[in-house]
Amino acid sequence: MQLPILAADIGIVRILELENTSVVDIIQNDLRSAAILREFGVDYSMPGRRSLGQMCEDQGVDPRDI
Numbered sequence: 001m002q003l004p005i006l007a008a009d010i011g012i013v014r015i016l017e018l019e020n021t022s023v024v025d026i027i028q029n030d031l032r033s034a035a036i037l038r039e040f041g042v043d044y045s046m047p048g049r050r051s052l053g054q055m056c057e058d059q060g061v062d063p064r065d066i
Contacts, residue, residue, distance in 0.1 A: 018063065018066075019051060019053035019056075020051050020052075020053060021051060022049045022051055022052075023044045023050060023051070023055055024049065026052060037066070040061055040065060040066050042055055042056060042059055042061055043055075
């Protein structure tokens, strides 16, 4: 028996995926994400291949807020 997938479950998985995704890949996938990162005060000007989670941790931002 397969359990129904809840939107909350999808959201949690998506958050975990984004935390482990490089900021470069996030921005290249959707340029609008750069504005969202700026809104939360995440400096992505020299991200290299660092993940969103790493950048947020370094800058004191909770990636779940983004």
